[in-house]
Amino acid sequence: MTGFSVDTKLFQELGELLVAKESTALVELVKNAYDADATLVTVTGVNLGDATSGSIVVSDDGVGMDGGEFRRGFLTIAGRTKNSGDRRSPVFGRRYTGEKGVGRLASHKLGTVVEVQSRKAGPAPRGAIALPPAISEVVARIDWRAIEALETLDQIDGSGAVRVDEHAKPSKPDSGTTLKISPLRTAWSDRIRSSFLREAATLAPLAATWKKLPDGIVAEELLFETLPIRDQQTGDPGFEVVFGGDLNLGDRLLPDVAAAASWIAELSFDRDTGMLRIALSPTKAGVRNAPGAEGFRLEKNLGPGAGPSFTGRILQRSQASWEAEVQGIRVFMEGFRVSPYGDLRDDWLGLERTYLSRQKRQLTSLATLNADQIPAGLEAEELVVQGNHAYMGGIFLHRSSSPGLEMVVSREGFLPGAAFDFITQWARVTTDLIVRLGSVARKEAKEIKNQQRVAQRDAALRSDVNETPTALRVREHALQVERSFANIQQAVERNDFVTATREARELQPNLSEIREMADQFGSEAVQWRVLASLGAELAAFVHEINAVGLQISALARELENALTIDDLARTRTAIRKARQRALDLADRIRRNATYLVDATSFEGRRRRARLTLRDRFETVRLFFESRIEQKNITLINDIPADIRSPPMFPSELSGIFTNLLSNAVKFSDAGGRIEVSAREHGGFCEVQVSNTGAAVDLSRARRLFDAFVSTTERPDAILGQGMGMGLTITRAFVQEYGGEIDFIAPSSGFATAVRFRIPMR
Structure with a gap:
């Protein structure tokens, strides 16, 4: 007969390979108890410091095994009992924690002899909340030393190294399996025991x-x-592990x-x-x-x-x-x-x-x-x-x-x-x-130093009506810096390095003051401009809310009238029309809210990024959509989808588009056109907004960027009267990045065009 002959050393080799240490071995035995639908497993160590007399007992209250299951499962190395079917436990439906069927080698890792007593539970349907009493029992003994004394695995049968006895009547009514492992492979030193206790404390999650x-x-x-x-099913009563004897965890779970x-x-x-x-x-x-x-x-x-x-x-x-x-x-x-x-x-x-x-x-x-x-x-x-x-x-x-x-x-x-x-x-x-x-x-907020507060108050007393106290302080420090540099230059020219050094030392406080004021106010400048830009459009928002309010009142009257109609079909038609109008109004309010949140949120001014121009413009467009529809304006967004801005705050780019589109809508005639285009050219990101309607005198166009010079001579019915700050704020946004903005000659078919350019790097 031709076939394989397997050396008994296989157990030793597999045990060392598959179960690395004592704690891993015990974890595998606990997992077996969980897979067997146990609700409680106790792991007890007795006299672990003495390998000869020491023992480890693992006992659970699971479904147990009959003789056939013991042979197919426990005695079949790398068995398939956990790889078949839906891989769940028979009663509580637990997802099996093991796959390869080698957990029983854990007993080989821990000791030289393992005694097994398993009482098989009676039949129970999947999903039951408790296990029925035991109906049979298996008592087995595996002597690993006797097995290792043999040459091949086929010599085990009849050698007495493995004994299995089946009993039709269980010794106790409760089902479950108990493994007693003794003698131990090695005495548990204080180091091994401490290591195990440390790992056992987190065998299950805290x-x-x-x-x-x-x-x-x-x-x-x-x-x-x-x-x-x-991965448990409904009705699973849960699972608990208790360590006792020499393995008692004490107060380690505090x-x-x-x-x-x-x-x-x-x-x-x-x-x-x-x-x-x-x-x-x-x-x-x-x-x-x-x-x-x-x-x-x-x-x-x-x-x-x-x-x-x-x-x-x-x-x-x-x-x-x-x-x-x-x-x-x-x-x-x-x-x-x-x-x-x-x-x-x-x-x-x-x-x-x-x-x-x-x-x-x-x-x-x-x-x-x-x-x-x-x-x-x-x-x-x-x-x-x-x-x-x-x-x-x-x-x-x-x-x-x-x-x-x-x-x-x-x-x-x-x-x-x-x-x-x-x-x-x-x-x-x-x-x-x-x-x-x-x-x-x-990070604590910087508290203004007392001397800075006094200096600010003094500047407030000395500044005139055309200058803020901070601007006066910056200008005075800058003048002092200029004088100091002039004195340093003169001292160096006459080789008077002592005076130059003294002047440089006296210059430092002025530079520090300028730097601190830049830190204090520079980071706030972005939001100031954003809020100023939003304020410039506040009238438009107020008009929009008023218009929505009037339409909601009209809608309420329509619904009230619909209730007086005797014909049910006509009533339903009227209600459906009113419902659609209500949805349109809700969408209109949502578009406005989206714009306001986008413009004023923390995210819009938190970090610069390369922004997709087309998407940012579309966010702004929603705010003006109602007025664009009312004036029957055709708006063409011709910005390529792949063009991005240089690194900017989202709220800055929204502010630029808001002011330029607001002007374009105001000055476009009914049935007119607005076109927005963009390109990367000569190292710049270029955006152009063109509109039909009223033209701008290019010879005087630059003064329109000055503060309080309004481009609107009469109020727009929806967008309101201009404040004369929109283009001023827009120019500040653009110039912040070294860019430029101006009115330019429009292309054929348009009356006005504005172009801004911002360096890409």
Whole structure:
């Protein structure tokens, strides 16, 4: 007979390869209990310091096994019992946590003899809430030493190394399986025991990382009430692990308190929809330490199948550490810890690496997000990054929604690949968002120094009606700088370096004052201009609201009249028409609201970016759509879809388009045309707005950019009377970037044209 002969050394080789350490072995046995529909499993260590007399007992209250199941499952190495069908447990419908059927090799890793007593539960339908009493029992003994003394596996049968006895009547009424492993392979030293206890404390996720947070802990709502840590079906009574004897955990679970955190973040990705969601909130303690702390929410569509589905919760302590047993962000598959992620010496998120090499720069991981969605960070925010000790949390995965995640053969982590890189990337983005929001919250607003306040008051007394106090201060400091430089030049020409040095030293305070005033007022200039631009269009908005109000009143009368019509068909027709008018009015209000929010929101002035000109113009166009329709104006947006502005604030570009389009609508005649075009030419971004109607005298056109010189001689019925500031503000926006704006000769068919040019670099 020809066939394979398998050496008994296979068990030793497989055990070393597939079960790396004692804690991994016990985790595999606990997983077996979970897969067997157990609600409670106890792991007891007895006299672990003595290999000869020591023992480990793992006992559960699951469905148990009969003789056939024991042989097909426990005695079949790499069996297929967990790879068939829908891969769920028979009664509670739990998604199996194991796949390869090698968990029984864990007993080989731990000891030389394993005794098994398993009482088989009676039949129960899928979805039952409890297991029925036991109906049979299996008692088995596996002597690994006796097996290893044989040469091949086919010699085991009849050797007495494996004994299996079946009993029709169980010894106890309750179902379940008990494994007693003794003698031990090795005595458990204090180091091995401490290492196990540290890992056992987080075998299952701490309650603070997935259960409902206590009321009032976070300042703002997060994503979940309870995180789905396991793929369980309705009616599952739950699962608990208890360690006893020499493995008793004692008080190691004390840090299960969310109130100790400064920030709490939750994140999730759904591979079916492609939607990534992240929410952060300071806790009450975090707000006490940083009163300016605010929450943040992000939703980003990454595309279906971009990575495996996952959920997570991360708790951070600012300038503090969690207890050693629980610090770190761990990964869980079906509610069981995946080692080594989150271990003391593991740095799967690169937090320790950043902490040890941190530099004066912004966090690079946040560059993966859309710049318009995240709060702007401080220039040196990486300096406040903390290591793993400041974080406690869990990332939760399910078998069914985690394609691409494969365990290494030793059960120590996942094989490298895009799926796990995806999880790593977004978990790190979340921790860096915590760092960014925390650092921004702790930045104190600059308080005006008392001497600056006195200087400002003095300037207010001395400035005339044509000059602001700040402008006077800047001008006086600039004049002093000019005099100092002239004195320095004269001193250098006569080789009087002592005087030159003294003049340079005396020059420094003036330069510092100018710099501080630039810091104080320069950052506010953008919003001042935006608000001024918006104010210039306020009359248009007031007229728009008045017009909408009149139409709503008319709509109410139409509905009232419809109720007096005797003919049901005519009543329905009237109501349908009124309904359509109401929808049109709602859309009209929405367009106006979109523009106002876009122009005044924090996002519009937070960070410069290269903006798509066509999209930005369309946002502004919606604000004027009602007037354009009423005047029957044809508006042509001829801006190419791929042209972008140089880096600008979104609100600045909106302000430019608002003022130019407002003028074009006002001066276009009924039935006229407006055309907007753009191009990149000679290193400039060029935009031109042309309209029919009233022409502009080009010889006098430049004065129209002066303040309070209105281009409107009589009020527009909808857009109102011009304030004479629109073109002034527009010129300020353009000149801020070294650009230029002017009226130019229009092309054929148009009466007026305005063109602005901004350097691309």
